Amino acid sequence: MWDFKYLQSAEKYNEAEMKTRDRILEMTLKLFNEEGVAKVSTNRIADELGMSPGNLYYHFKSKEHLVEWLLRRLESDLTPFMQSGDTLVALDDMWLSLHLSFEVIEKYRFIYTDVDFLLHEFPRCGERIRNMTLSAVETARTVCSNLARSGVLKAEGAEIDDLAFQIVFTSTCWSTFSRLLSQQDASAPGYAAYHVLTLLSPYLVEDQRHYMNYLRGKYLK
């Protein structure tokens, strides 16, 4: 009987805690994306939530932990794409996968626009970002190899390596560059996909290139 009550109250306890934790993480993500990690203080985050700084620190014991948990979320949101390397054999599959992963990246864009700050300020987070990026290169290489094997892509050896590298480079740095070029930047994820497809374009076999130009065109309304 009180077992049940205990469980209930434990559940309630967790639910409430998770709710506050999530509210904090969501506000943190919003502010970090909008104003940058360096400029947004923990006090500021608490303020915007109508919450005391003490309470925020009850849930996350340092600013670094806020970054770390957001990074975990990014990692887990990207996992499906990182594991799909071998299932992508057609251009269509690859395009969809790219497009969806850019939406994830755009959601956590501060990780990329503030990467240099994170590298210096929170080395442990920097290490995670580095590892994530390195395995993204591996995934991209696998995808390109498979596209080449299935005859969609005409590239070999070093060309594939360079291509995979440039795809990840573009994915990683695009938000920084697009924010530099214009303050209002709603269309950023679409253009990232556009530019990655542009990188692939010259290596595609003729008929696939036409199809891809059709896909690319859709990003330029």
Place this chain on the structure above:
Amino acid sequence: MWDFKYLQSAEKYNEAEMKTRDRILEMTLKLFNEEGVAKVSTNRIADELGMSPGNLYYHFKSKEHLVEWLLRRLESDLTPFMQSGDTLVALDDMWLSLHLSFEVIEKYRFIYTDVDFLLHEFPRCGERIRNMTLSAVETARTVCSNLARSGVLKAEGAEIDDLAFQIVFTSTCWSTFSRLLSQQDASAPGYAAYHVLTLLSPYLVEDQRHYMNYLRGKYLK
């Protein structure tokens, strides 16, 4: 007679002042590059120079002014390359121009690695960086057009625009990405040139592509 003396002393005054100003700017550049604008305080810069904070503020009345003067230097170091668009008709010329401008960019890399912070913290500087980048795109477009006209490059219209855009994107963001991938990063400017040449590669006419692969190869010791 005291006219002369007056001039002399005015000169001395300026020499001394310029020397201190330059020492400050050089140390600032070094520290900003190594640790980021957000992390390096004006007190820290003064400390490293064995100088008082008051003295530093006598020469530069705010942190923003330090950034602004370094930005001016970057702009003036890049000017020759920005104006050379129409004189580059061979691949060789373009390559050399690229290589040299990457050395300049690498020298002021903090401008690029901290661009998002600068955009938020010092909007006036952000505006300058944006304008600089936009005119770099214009220059790149001119260069690509000329290479196409002289038969080195096989590209037209939208392809040239995309290419120019990607060249500037790569130049701008390369240092951020290379720093993400490895802490020790001496070879960064070389690799930036390598990747820009890789972007051009598929659009070059046959014989030029072989020559360019030779150039690219030199970056991979």
Place this chain on the structure above:
DNA sequence: GTCTATATGCGGATAGAC
């Protein structure tokens, strides 16, 4: 030009009451 001393405020983070 350069220094010492200092104003002023905000940053991250903690203690202890409720």
Place this chain on the structure above:
DNA sequence: GTCTATCCGCATATAGAC
């Protein structure tokens, strides 16, 4: 879980003596 109050340190920037 949440709040109030607060510690401590460092940041930018200035005043005024030398």
